[in-house]
Amino acid sequence: MTIDGVSVSKVLRPETVEELTESLKEKGAIVPVGAATQTYFGNPLRRADCAIDLTKLSRITTYNPADLTIHIQAGVTLGQLEHALMENNQFLPLDPWNGSGATLGGIVAADAQGPFRASGTIRDWIIGMTVVHADGRVSKTGGRVVKNVTGYDLARLYVGSLGTLAVIVEISLKLRARFAKTATAIAVCGSAGDARALIAAIRGCSVQPVSLEWIGTPNEVWVRFGEHPKAVEWQLKNLPTADWKMVEGPEESALWQQLRERYAGIGPALVRVVGLPSTVHEIIEEYRPAQWIAHALNGIVLMSVSNPGEIPRLRQRYRTIIERAPVEVRREIATFGLNDTEYELMKKMKATFDPQGRLNPGRHVDGERH
Amino acid sequence: MKKEVITRLQRILGAPAVTEDETDLLVYECDALTLFKNKPDVVVFPQTTEQVAQIVRVANEYRIPFVPRGAGTGLSGGAVAMEGGIIIELQRMNRILSIDAENRIAVVQPGVVNIHISQAAAPYGLYYAPDPSSQMACSIGGNVSENSGGPHCLKYGMTTSHILAIEAVTPQAEIIRLGNPAGEVIGMDLVGSIVGSEGTFVIVTEITVRLLQKPRAVKTLLASFHSIEACSQSVSDVIAAGIVPSALEFVDAKTIEAVEASVYKAGYPLDAAAALLIEVDGFEEGLAETSDAIVEICRRNGAYDVRVAKDDEERARLWLGRKGAFGAMGRISPDMVTMDAVIPRTRLPEVLAEISRISERYGLPVANVFHAGDGNIHPLILFDSRVPDQVERIFAMSDDIMKLCVGVGGSLSGEHGIGYEKKEYMDMVFTDTDLDVMMQVKRVFNPDGLLNPSKIFPSRRGCTEVGPHTTTSTAEIGKHVDAILRGTR
Numbered sequence: 001m002t003i004d005g006v007s008v009s010k011v012l013r014p015e016t017v018e019e020l021t022e023s024l025k026e027k028g029a030i031v032p033v034g035a036a037t038q039t040y041f042g043n044p045l046r047r048a049d050c051a052i053d054l055t056k057l058s059r060i061t062t063y064n065p066a067d068l069t070i071h072i073q074a075g076v077t078l079g080q081l082e083h084a085l086m087e088n089n090q091f092l093p094l095d096p097w098n099g100s101g102a103t104l105g106g107i108v109a110a111d112a113q114g115p116f117r118a119s120g121t122i123r124d125w126i127i128g129m130t131v132v133h134a135d136g137r138v139s140k141t142g143g144r145v146v147k148n149v150t151g152y153d154l155a156r157l158y159v160g161s162l163g164t165l166a167v168i169v170e171i172s173l174k175l176r177a178r179f180a181k182t183a184t185a186i187a188v189c190g191s192a193g194d195a196r197a198l199i200a201a202i203r204g205c206s207v208q209p210v211s212l213e214w215i216g217t218p219n220e221v222w223v224r225f226g227e228h229p230k231a232v233e234w235q236l237k238n239l240p241t242a243d244w245k246m247v248e249g250p251e252e253s254a255l256w257q258q259l260r261e262r263y264a265g266i267g268p269a270l271v272r273v274v275g276l277p278s279t280v281h282e283i284i285e286e287y288r289p290a291q292w293i294a295h296a297l298n299g300i301v302l303m304s305v306s307n308p309g310e311i312p313r314l315r316q317r318y319r320t321i322i323e324r325a326p327v328e329v330r331r332e333i334a335t336f337g338l339n340d341t342e343y344e345l346m347k348k349m350k351a352t353f354d355p356q357g358r359l360n361p362g363r364h365v366d367g368e369r370h
Numbered sequence: 371m372k373k374e375v376i377t378r379l380q381r382i383l384g385a386p387a388v389t390e391d392e393t394d395l396l397v398y399e400c401d402a403l404t405l406f407k408n409k410p411d412v413v414v415f416p417q418t419t420e421q422v423a424q425i426v427r428v429a430n431e432y433r434i435p436f437v438p439r440g441a442g443t444g445l446s447g448g449a450v451a452m453e454g455g456i457i458i459e460l461q462r463m464n465r466i467l468s469i470d471a472e473n474r475i476a477v478v479q480p481g482v483v484n485i486h487i488s489q490a491a492a493p494y495g496l497y498y499a500p501d502p503s504s505q506m507a508c509s510i511g512g513n514v515s516e517n518s519g520g521p522h523c524l525k526y527g528m529t530t531s532h533i534l535a536i537e538a539v540t541p542q543a544e545i546i547r548l549g550n551p552a553g554e555v556i557g558m559d560l561v562g563s564i565v566g567s568e569g570t571f572v573i574v575t576e577i578t579v580r581l582l583q584k585p586r587a588v589k590t591l592l593a594s595f596h597s598i599e600a601c602s603q604s605v606s607d608v609i610a611a612g613i614v615p616s617a618l619e620f621v622d623a624k625t626i627e628a629v630e631a632s633v634y635k636a637g638y639p640l641d642a643a644a645a646l647l648i649e650v651d652g653f654e655e656g657l658a659e660t661s662d663a664i665v666e667i668c669r670r671n672g673a674y675d676v677r678v679a680k681d682d683e684e685r686a687r688l689w690l691g692r693k694g695a696f697g698a699m700g701r702i703s704p705d706m707v708t709m710d711a712v713i714p715r716t717r718l719p720e721v722l723a724e725i726s727r728i729s730e731r732y733g734l735p736v737a738n739v740f741h742a743g744d745g746n747i748h749p750l751i752l753f754d755s756r757v758p759d760q761v762e763r764i765f766a767m768s769d770d771i772m773k774l775c776v777g778v779g780g781s782l783s784g785e786h787g788i789g790y791e792k793k794e795y796m797d798m799v800f801t802d803t804d805l806d807v808m809m810q811v812k813r814v815f816n817p818d819g820l821l822n823p824s825k826i827f828p829s830r831r832g833c834t835e836v837g838p839h840t841t842t843s844t845a846e847i848g849k850h851v852d853a854i855l856r857g858t859r
Binding site for chain 2: 064065066067068069089090111120121123124133137138139140141143144145146147148149150151152153154156157159160161176177178203206208227228229230231233234235272274275276277278298299300319321336337338341342345346348349352353364365368
């Protein structure tokens with residue numbers, strides 16, 4: 001296994017939490033890894049003595065369909081989860097780009113996201129978590145019920161921490177019933193200005209899409225609804241005038257799968273620019289990326305960067321995360337672009353969780369500044 | 371409190387914004403949970419973030435504990451100065467700084483009353499979703515500290531899902547800003563870790579909240595049942611059917627009796643053993659079908675009456691009864707303790723039956739009014755504090771109810787927080803390691819423990835919380851309560 005050019009000679013594949021705890025007794029730098037679908041995300045790994053492959057920890061421990069909760073091990077893949085939920089017509093309302101092969105542990109660690117984020121991201125669906133610490137201690141946060149303010153919500157820290165605080169081993173999630181119907185409308189606009197105006201009109205009218213994407217080039221507007229069938233139909237009918245192509249059923253799923261492929265093709269570097277719904281057009285029109293996917297409801301633009309020098313320039317105006325880039329670029333430019341406050345707090349957090357810096361060295365805050 | 375400390379505080383804030391007056395201090399000796407009392411030494415009323423930072427600087431210099439406080443409507447003793455010291459009352463920082471309708475966000479100060487945000491956003495067709503029952507009085511800063519809930523959190527999520535960014539004063543008196551108006555996590559969700567930290571990490575001085583579009587249509591139903599089992603079974607069945615109501619609230623006969631005798635009279639059925647207040651919202655199209663499906667589930671479970679509110683006025687009245695229920699208890703009991711716990715929704719029937727047995731065992735009546743849709747129960751223990759031994763009985767009863775809820779896989783609190791009230795129960799749900807890790811994280815923010823001490827962690831850990839230089843002046847009642855809690859464990 002090689003990550004960021006660092007080859008890991010030893011790979012352990014624990015099958016139980018006990019074995020995982022045992023494996024943390026290994027000396028040196030430890031790299032927790034799931035399905036390895038997002039190893040390109042994060043600051044470059046500095047060293048690795050042993051990888052802990054979590055894909056064998058793939059049990060769904062308890063599924064309570066009537067409570068809409070599920071408790072799983074970190075190695076369960078999104079596809080496996082979706083399959084289990086299907087028979088009860090339930091789902092986890094997320095569609096991370098890295099797809100159904102990704103493990104939930106990996107999705108949590110990387111805070112993986114996709115275009116469907118109307119009901120939040122993975123952090124909003126976690127109700128509890130168990131982690132194994134660098135020193136082998138096992139601790140949990142949250143619980144197994146859908147609403148809970150007992151103790152600090154440490155899951156908020158583990159989400160996005162790229163396995164650098166602790167190794168995620170169990171996750172409890174709340175679920176929701178599948179939408180009775182979803183449908184997508186697509187319009188190809190003549191110019192960025194037209195796309196901008198169409199998006200403004202959609203945001204200003206009475207529809208409430210679950211995804212609203214501005215995709216380029218060319219300038220496409222994708223709007224997705226998920227609701228009671230009558231509400232979906234009403235919204236499709238009440239969209240602002242444009243040359244809409246309506247897609248539903250299996251063709252619709254295929255369409256969003258195609259977008260996933262387009263996402264995968266964005267390069268050579270892909271950044272996530274964090275703006276506001278009102279600044280999405282500024283970002284696109286000012287930086288004129290070759291390819292982009294903008295979450296117009298959230299103010300987030302995923303875009304290609306051909307010259308890495310643009311990233312610091314972008315950061316002067318917008319918070320910008322490197323979502324995917326060759327390791328040479330990530331060696332030069334920090335992934336998160338943390339400000340001083342965030343950097344200091346996260347550094348302290350890292351030091352308290354992993355004082356010896358053994359977990360995924362260099363990947364997160366510890367690789368942020370040189 | 372040393373005279374020079376008072377002088378320093380007065381110099382920062384002006385004399386009228388600093389009070390040591392014994393009568394004034396009485397107001398701050400407890401929050402809405404009156405079982406736990408301790409007077410602060412001084413209460414200060416800052417109006418700016420800079421003043422908060424200066425106060426914290428003084429507190430650090432003299433090693434005095436300090437506790438942020440909003441409207442004091444909390445129900446776990448979170449805003450009480452259990453170690454004495456300074457209460458930093460943030461009610462005067464109550465400005466709505468901006469509403470950005472296009473981006474659907476509002477920037478507010480911590481003292482802003484929850485409902486005022488929705489009122490200010492209403493002209494834009496927007497509102498702030500989390501709606502604690504105390505929303506007419508509670509402050510947004512308090513909501514952030516406690517990660518408050520409310521009936522509509524069933525569909526829209528708790529406070530934490532609606533907080534995008536904050537400005538805060540750290541216990542080291544630094545002013546920091548975290549998060550971004552898009553609410554995007556960059557690296558780690560530090561904002562999310564602060565929300566719900568019960569005022570033990572930082573003092574939040576400015577909050578950027580998410581606003582939502584008002585639903586186009588709303589339907590509110592009241593379903594009445596002759597049995598509690600049938601009522602709670604309907605809750606489970608609605609959830610299991612995949613319906614996502616915006617609220618699903620349970621009221622029992624005792625609650626109905628109190629509400630109907632009070633100014634919150636809502637027209638609840640006096641002959642019902644229990645009733646459900648159910649709301650669905652979204653688009654007009656399809657809403658009738660969803661509402662019909664709920665009616666069908668309730669009827670199948672034996673509801674003898676299901677009423678759909680005809681208009682906004684009737685809707686408002688049905689909600690008035692629910693939101694006023696806690697206040698209405700005064701009609702049937704001199705005192706009341708509101709409990710808060712969460713259970714898996716499918717376990718409601720058995721848990722309610724057991725609570726009723728516990729109530730009989732201790733001879734203290736319990737009224738049940740709660741957020742059934744997410745299993746967040748609120749048994750209200752009715753008592754008379756003038757009768758000797760009642761407080762002791764409440765603690766023992768509370769102990770049994772917590773054990774019951776945890777025993778079925780539940781948790782200690784759904785929205786009120788652990789605060790001072792439930793810290794001794796933390797061992798029921800967390801191991802030493804779990805608590806050690808939480809304490810480590812607390813120390814990242816609050817290394818000296820001067821900010822809001824004696825909260826959340828069991829008191830056996832208390833000695834490690836506050837530095838040796840602090841003067842701890844825990845009042846007699848606090849010790850008394852601790853003794854009772856330990857004794858019953």
